[in-house]
Amino acid sequence: MAGKSGRTISAEPRGTVKKLLFSWESAMVLVFLGVILLGNVISPYYTLKNVFREMPKYLSEIFIMLAMGYILVLGDIDISVGSIVCLSATLACIADNAGLPFVLVVLICILTGLACGCLNGFIASHFTELPTMIITLGTQIIFRGIAEVSLGPGGSISLQNKDAIKLLSRKIGIIPVSFFVVLVFALIFIVVLGRTTFGRKLYAIGSNSTAAKYAGIDVQKIRWIVFTVAGTMAGVCALFFLASTYGASTTTGQGFEMEVIAMCVFGGIATTGGKGKLIGGFFAAFIIVCLRIALGQINMNTQLILVIIGAMLIVSVLIPAIGNALRLARKKAEKA
Amino acid sequence: MNKKENGIFRKITGSREASLLIVLIILLALIELLQPSFLAPQNIAQIFRNNALTMLMALGMLCVMLTAGIDISITSVLAFSGMTIGLLQKYDVIHNTLLLFLIGAAIGAVCGMLNGLIISKGKVAPIICTMGFMYIWRGMAYVISNNAWASAEDVSGFSDFGKSGAPGPYIILAIAYVIFFIVMKWTRFGRRIYAVGSNAEAARISGINVDKTITLVYTIMGLLAGITGVLSVSIYGSAQPNMQYGKEMDVIAACVIGGVAMSGGRGTVVGTFMGALIIAVIAKALPLVGLDSLWQNLVKGIIILVVVILNVVTQRVMDRRALARREM
Numbered sequence: 001m002a003g004k005s006g007r008t009i010s011a012e013p014r015g016t017v018k019k020l021l022f023s024w025e026s027a028m029v030l031v032f033l034g035v036i037l038l039g040n041v042i043s044p045y046y047t048l049k050n051v052f053r054e055m056p057k058y059l060s061e062i063f064i065m066l067a068m069g070y071i072l073v074l075g076d077i078d079i080s081v082g083s084i085v086c087l088s089a090t091l092a093c094i095a096d097n098a099g100l101p102f103v104l105v106v107l108i109c110i111l112t113g114l115a116c117g118c119l120n121g122f123i124a125s126h127f128t129e130l131p132t133m134i135i136t137l138g139t140q141i142i143f144r145g146i147a148e149v150s151l152g153p154g155g156s157i158s159l160q161n162k163d164a165i166k167l168l169s170r171k172i173g174i175i176p177v178s179f180f181v182v183l184v185f186a187l188i189f190i191v192v193l194g195r196t197t198f199g200r201k202l203y204a205i206g207s208n209s210t211a212a213k214y215a216g217i218d219v220q221k222i223r224w225i226v227f228t229v230a231g232t233m234a235g236v237c238a239l240f241f242l243a244s245t246y247g248a249s250t251t252t253g254q255g256f257e258m259e260v261i262a263m264c265v266f267g268g269i270a271t272t273g274g275k276g277k278l279i280g281g282f283f284a285a286f287i288i289v290c291l292r293i294a295l296g297q298i299n300m301n302t303q304l305i306l307v308i309i310g311a312m313l314i315v316s317v318l319i320p321a322i323g324n325a326l327r328l329a330r331k332k333a334e335k336a
Numbered sequence: 337m338n339k340k341e342n343g344i345f346r347k348i349t350g351s352r353e354a355s356l357l358i359v360l361i362i363l364l365a366l367i368e369l370l371q372p373s374f375l376a377p378q379n380i381a382q383i384f385r386n387n388a389l390t391m392l393m394a395l396g397m398l399c400v401m402l403t404a405g406i407d408i409s410i411t412s413v414l415a416f417s418g419m420t421i422g423l424l425q426k427y428d429v430i431h432n433t434l435l436l437f438l439i440g441a442a443i444g445a446v447c448g449m450l451n452g453l454i455i456s457k458g459k460v461a462p463i464i465c466t467m468g469f470m471y472i473w474r475g476m477a478y479v480i481s482n483n484a485w486a487s488a489e490d491v492s493g494f495s496d497f498g499k500s501g502a503p504g505p506y507i508i509l510a511i512a513y514v515i516f517f518i519v520m521k522w523t524r525f526g527r528r529i530y531a532v533g534s535n536a537e538a539a540r541i542s543g544i545n546v547d548k549t550i551t552l553v554y555t556i557m558g559l560l561a562g563i564t565g566v567l568s569v570s571i572y573g574s575a576q577p578n579m580q581y582g583k584e585m586d587v588i589a590a591c592v593i594g595g596v597a598m599s600g601g602r603g604t605v606v607g608t609f610m611g612a613l614i615i616a617v618i619a620k621a622l623p624l625v626g627l628d629s630l631w632q633n634l635v636k637g638i639i640i641l642v643v644v645i646l647n648v649v650t651q652r653v654m655d656r657r658a659l660a661r662r663e664m
């Protein structure tokens with residue numbers, strides 16, 4: 001599976017072991033260990049128990065990250081997911097406060113996401129001339145607009161009956177339930193992308209959609225499915241978001257889309273499509289989560305974390321360019 | 337059919353600006369029927385003042401999108417530059433309006449140049465690079481201000497420039513639009529941007545320094561965002577680190593409605609102006625037709641989608657007709 005990884009560090013890794021060692025994903029593992037070490041050095045409270053206790057509020061975005069990985073592999077982009085989270089959470093809150101049974105609330109939350117994603121996918125697959133950035137820019141404003149209208153002038157809503165949703169924020173031992181759910185979803189998404197024909201089709205479409213079409217892949221149907229899945233995952237995210245915030249407002253989920261895209265790109269998935277592994281994005285997500293918890297514990301200005309994430313993102317995408325430049329310089333030197 | 341007539345007819349129906357103008361006129365006529373005072377000069381002035389920030393940045397976004405790029409860091413650059421000049425006044429360092437504008441513009445230009453260099457030299461996807469800086473500059477705005485505001489008293493003397501009724505914002509808007517109209521239409525630099533956007537490879541072969549053009553385009557975008565940051569402080573009379581959060585999408589939306597193609601090479605200053613104006617007029621008109629301002633975003637989103645989808649459908653019909661004519 002040559003060329004599947006989004007970015008490589010060495011020029012042309014030869015053996016399998018070398019390939020594994022110098023892949024972007026193994027670099028992610030190293031960074032992950034580095035972050036944990038950093039946390040232990042700077043904060044005396046950075047114990048496993050504390051980290052798991054603070055984790056749930058950051059975990060929900062990972063659900064979207066998994067689906068965003070698929071979309072980026074297709075060479076598309078979806079910037080409406082944050083608004084879908086807002087709309088799903090809002091409608092679920094309204095349904096819950098109206099006294100509907102919890103099962104129905106969960107269903108409303110997830111089906112709202114599914115419907116939104118389905119709309120994105122419908123437009124993307126029927127008007128293929130349009131870049132998905134524009135489509136989801138439009139639906140981003142629409143979905144949040146619907147949430148704004150249903151929230152009314154107050155602009156926020158809180159859950160009256162928190163008992164049922166607290167089931168989702170329970171813990172098994174020291175580990176929160178949502179952590180296990182994330183792991184299960186991640187496993188499914190990673191295996192489907194890496195080990196099934198469906199996953200291989202996504203890479204085929206991402207590298208060359210015309211060629212994929214002539215190879216007999218129903219490109220538009222697959223794009224429709226993937227966008228629907230992304231919407232559904234945004235609904236799942238909204239559910240777990242509610243389990244840690246117990247309410248929604250017009251600003252719920254704002255900026256989520258960029259954060260999950262950042263996780264994917266940092267994890268080695270190229271926005272141009274056809275390249276990268278989801279496991280990289282998964283590690284990137286946990287790197288960011290663990291870093292946030294560590295910096296939060298030493299009371300660092302919470303916004304400084306933005307600067308650090310931004311810098312990490314830019315450095316990570318610049319590494320291949322720097323590597324190329326160095327290689328060119330070396331070749332020139334050899335010739336001379 | 338007369339050939340010349342055909343040409344003029346085609347030119348009018350085929351031109352994006354003409355159809356936008358028609359939409360705008362119909363819109364204004366409808367609103368004027370419902371609310372006869374809508375077109376009063378005061379009201380129009382208010383529309384321009386409320387949307388001056390979006391309109392100003394849309395010019396830079398036009399250039400960026402012409403090169404098939406995108407810049408989502410603009411509102412963060414805006415916040416960083418606005419916050420900086422807010423703090424300069426808070427701690428009584430500088431109170432000169434012109435100097436503050438120059439400082440804001442310089443900060444913006446540096447931020448933009450960084451974007452441009454990384455995108456052109458580092459071959460990084462524009463959305464990713466500008467996303468990184470979106471976090472960095474927004475974070476920096478919080479860090480330098482230590483989460484505090486520069487309040488109305490702090491910027492009191494300076495906000496005279498942009499306060500309601502003052503000509504400041506209109507002058508800046510008018511100058512910017514005139515300059516960009518001339519540059520994009522009649523100068524070598526403007527045509528180079530179009531060339532790079534429609535076919536970067538062809539542009540390179542014909543001797544255009546593509547990297548330099550792209551770097552310059554992002555620098556201009558940053559410069560405008562920096563100026564807009566200063567203008568924003570002056571219009572709203574305060575500086576806070578979260579100002580205009582998420583508004584970069586409004587700027588992109590204005591360009592998209594104005595007919596700027598995200599794939600590059602297509603779009604004009606006039607179209608961008610009208611795109612921004614249509615969004616502004618609709619936002620202002622919603623309360624008049626009995627819709628709460630809560631509906632503003634919903635309507636705006638629907639308009640964006642309808643416009644882009646209509647565009648695709650008409651293009652398809654035109655292509656099919658052209659094909660049919662050839663087959664005859």
